[in-house]
Amino acid sequence: MNMQLDPIDRRILRLLQRDASVSHDDLGAQVGLSRNACWRRVRALEQAGFIKKRVVLIDPDQVGLGLTVFLMIRTDRHGPDWLDQFAKATRDIPEILGAYRMTGDLDYLVRVRVADVAAYDTLYQKLIRRVEMADCSASFVMEELKETTELPL
Template sequence: MGQKIDEIDRRILGLLQRDATLTVDELSEQVALSRNACWRRIKAMEEAGVIRGRVVLADPAKVGCPLEVIVQLRTNSHDPAWLDRFAATIRAMPEVVGAYRMTGDLDYLLRVRVADMPAYDTFYKRVIARIPVSDMSASFVMEEIKETTALPL
């Protein structure tokens, strides 16, 4: 299948991105395909890596991590050993829900979820104890205007 998806695949993906609990019968009805044809398309997209998985989206406040923090990191070290250590450390920290290497002035951007300011302070101290950074600054999200995992299809 490769990475080429047609309009029907896009419709299936759009529906699954909004509600991954839809049954094949419900999907096939909404995209006007037979159940088997719909199932085959879903399986093909899974095998091709177009569909990477299906998850439950938990409410951060209800599971104890209502505070979202956008963390900006800068480093003076870009050698492979530092990069490996940084990646391993960040991947092992469950508070980090997103980590990105950036272009421009900023080296890394982290999305972090914690319970409160003391929890962020603990997180901050763990990071700087494990990874040498030249600057680590945080912005605290006051209001979430849009948050989605759905890609534009």
Template structure:
């Protein structure tokens, strides 16, 4: 990858619907070489997929909850089962295995507290968890899906 690939990625992160001709012009390429670079970035798994980002309030996802989970079980079997259970919940939009005092962290998006309680009840009915702690976001101050690209290792400077 080089600086042109990084510029392509930066622009696609801002707007993945940009026309290839417009993208090519912005990075100083003609359309065909630009399209080939995009295809290569997709084949290499750098670009995983292109999506539409929705406004959570417009789709009744007004409440964001960070759910910290501790477990007594640390086996691969339990983790596999837990990941399967979490995969059943569309409310869980992010799921991480953590270091430190918390074993797992979830980001859950729901319309209200009652919907979160329903989620919680279904979760604990499906799998044993030692401790669950929920923190409700009061305000989203910064949110982005754009990854920082200044740390990319370039083949050609």
């Protein structure tokens, strides 16, 4: 479905990014639509793929996952078999929150959430057993200055 976003759609998306639990009544009131008209807009945004899913954001410290680690990975293998193996490993390990193929000196950047350095080491051992890498270095986040899921619309 090819849908163009108008200003109301953008306002709806901005508001839903901040709180996806808002009722259609409240959302409609904030964007100047009736509840039903708002519901139809949200449904159309979902069907067009603008809204991928609705989630709850959990405080990582509250669930004992206070350490963010970025892995910088270099590989000397760039074939589809290696990439499939690496992609599967990153999908299968729940502590891996994001994995990105990069340009420049770095081949892959991986974002991890774990309890502590010992938990990171366990994850690292699990990953290197599954995937051969030329080099893997880690940086531990000392302070989180900004973390958001909101896209600038």
